[in-house]
Each structure stands twice: as C-alpha cells, then as structure tokens.
Amino acid sequence: MKKAILLFVVLGLLSGLSYAQEAKFNKWSLEGGIGLTKPFENFEQGFRSATPDFLATELGVRYMISEYFGLKLGLGYNQFSEADNSQDFTSDQYRVDLQGVVNLGRLMKFESWTKTFNLLAHGGVGVGKLEYDLNPNAKDKVGILLAGATAQVRLSPRVSLNIDGTAMSNIRQNLSFDGTGPGSEHNLGIVFNGTVGLSISLGKNKSHADWYLRENEAINQIDLKIADLDKRVKDLEDNTASKQDLKKTQDGVDDLSKEVDALKDKLDTPPATYEDFLKKMVNDGYINIYFDFNSAKVNQSSVVSVGFLKTYLQKNAGVQVDVLGYADELGSDGYNQKLSEQRAQAAAKLLAESGIEQSRLNAVGKGEDTSVDKSSAQARQMARRVSFVVK
Structure with a gap:
C-alpha cells in the first residue's frame, strides 16, 4: 500500500505534464x-x-x-x-x-x-x-x-x-x-x-458520465490532498500541531490510500499484480521525459521520471523497454525525425548511465507528435518528449 501511495505521489508531481486520457464512461x-x-x-x-x-x-x-x-x-x-x-x-x-x-x-x-x-x-x-x-x-x-x-x-x-x-x-x-x-x-x-x-x-464501462473522473483529473485531486498532508506533516515536525492534528493527518493518509485503491480499481482491465499496475501506468503515458525547444538534452524537471523508470527496471530484470522520442511540429519533417531519434538516444543513454543494461533499451524516433495543438506553446512542450513502452 505504501508503495502505491509513493507511486501516486510521483504521478501527482507529473500530472501537469501527462496526457489527458481517453474518456471511457457510459453515456x-x-x-x-x-x-x-x-x-x-x-x-x-x-x-x-x-x-x-x-x-x-x-x-x-x-x-x-x-x-x-x-x-x-x-x-x-x-x-x-x-x-x-x-x-x-x-x-x-x-x-x-x-x-x-x-x-x-x-x-x-x-x-x-x-x-x-x-x-x-x-x-x-x-x-x-x-x-x-x-x-x-x-x-x-x-x-x-x-x-x-x-x-x-x-x-x-x-x-x-x-x-x-x-x-x-x-x-x-x-x-x-x-x-x-x-x-x-x-x-x-x-x-x-x-x-x-x-x-x-x-453500458460496459464502470462509471456513468455523471460521476466519471478522468484519470489525470483524479490524480490532480490526489495531488492536492498530498500537498495538504505535506503541510500537516511540516506542522508536526515544527512541533506546532496537537494530538488532534496528528490523528487528522493519519486519517488523511488512510483516506488517500483508499482513493489510490479506488483509482486502481477503476482501470478498465485491472492489473493482476502490483508490477502489472506499474507497467500499465508507464505504457499509458504517465511517465515521460521532456526536452526544451530544439534540444536533445533531458530537461532537469524530468529527473523524477528517469529515477522512477530506473527503479522499475532494476526490480524487473527481465523487462525490456521501447524508448520513443517525439518532436513538435515546428520545423521540417526530416529535421524533426532526426531530433526525435536524438531524444530517444539521449534518454536511453541516461538510463544506461544510471545502471540499466543498454541491451534492454530500444531507442526509436517517432518524428512529430501531431496530436497536440501546434499553435499552443504549452501543448508543443508536451510534444517534445520521450515516452516508454514496457514489453
């Protein structure tokens, strides 16, 4: 359970950069x-x-x-x-x-x-x-x-x-x-x-539109609760909190654990094991590495994602992963294809340098990501990334 909570803490920190998931609700x-x-x-x-x-x-x-x-x-x-x-x-x-x-x-x-x-x-x-x-x-x-x-x-x-x-x-x-x-x-x-x-x-889905909460929105709600819990913990560390505050904090952790389990159960095909759950989260695009404009250097803000994937791969020695690089739509198709390949190679190199065998990493340039609005600077930032597919 604590591992699941830790995972969603990471996902909460990354939720602002994750893609909105396809809505799956009964209409x-x-x-x-x-x-x-x-x-x-x-x-x-x-x-x-x-x-x-x-x-x-x-x-x-x-x-x-x-x-x-x-x-x-x-x-x-x-x-x-x-x-x-x-x-x-x-x-x-x-x-x-x-x-x-x-x-x-x-x-x-x-x-x-x-x-x-x-x-x-x-x-x-x-x-x-x-x-x-x-x-x-x-x-x-x-x-x-x-x-x-x-x-x-x-x-x-x-x-x-x-x-x-x-x-x-x-x-x-x-x-x-x-x-x-x-x-x-x-x-x-x-x-x-x-x-x-x-x-x-x-319908065949678990939730009706009246109650449906997209996974990224659910994670945002969990992220807000994590922030509130973090503040309470700091108050406890500063010795400014009472026993009532301590109980409230523990109750908050317990409630958060239940929400994490509920979100896990909401998946259309619930994973059989905890490792399967992590694999699904990676393959669904929650873990990404981002790059600045016209750059193949990993953005410093993506270190958390690299660390998460490194830990997952170390604990699952038989797993291989496709490292998929993308570019935004600015520039020529040929240039963006090459840039996406360089980004995939840079991410694979960083993982290899962190202790993951190079043979387990398959770097592939996917060219331009055309799924975002290219007129939006923020959307283009989301396109300049490396995603992963665990096999």
Missing part, C-alpha cells in the same frame, strides 16, 4: 420517477387542486455527449384533482419532451469534496395533451416549456437516487385545469413537479 441511462405535483392559477371559480397533488410520474432516456452536457428524451404524466374545499374534478396531462442536461456538479468541482452527491440542471421544450373528466370531449393540446434541477445520490456504480424539482409552463392551454372554463386570459398553465426516482447507467 446512456434510463431514468424514472414518481412524486407530487401542483398546478397554479388556471382554475375556474370554485375549483382548486390539492397542495400538493398526487400524482406526477416521468420516464426518460438520457445520452451524455460528455461528462458535462447531454440530452434527455422524456415522457411524463400528471393527474390533477380537487382539494378538500373544491368542487370535484380530475384532469390528466400527458407530455413528451426533449431537454438539454448540464452536469453542474462537475462544472462546480463537486469531486473535490464528495463522490456521493451530484447536481444536474435540465431544460427544454415539449408537447402535451390535457384530458378533463368534467369535459370529456375536450382534448387540449399544449406546447410546454420546462426547466428544473436534479439532486443525485450515488447508490452504486450504476444506480443513482434522483430527487428532482421541475417547473412547466403550458402554452396555449385553452381550458382551465378543471376543464370547465376558458382558463387564464394568457392561455398559460403553470405546473410544479417534485419527484423521487432512479437513474440506471447502461
């Missing part, structure tokens, strides 16, 4: 809810609805384009009935709607303080029909504008509890909610729904 979910409703204002004299009224139901399918934005196609049903001091009536409203969904929890960085709670916002348009027991021949077709918010509680990797509040405006509602009169002068009906339900993730 589809089925959602349903049941609850209470309340129609407002649009009633004839002598009629009013219960507060709150029962029943409101909804069923939908949601597709998340990214962790932040998505679309939802929904079906809904409301039944309105009389309050105790009202004349009897029953009316039914049916609707189909299309809404945009925003993952507010991710935008507001909820992951920095919770993995259990989340918040979604949604809004869109729909069409509906009202049917009235007191006026069975009337079929009131309306347009609908709706907006709301959903508080989520994560129950399992695939199931979330949803608590939703939604406001709807019926446009061109020709009759009152009781069905006995012409309704409001503006032909509007206002409805509030409050429902409780479930969201069920569909």
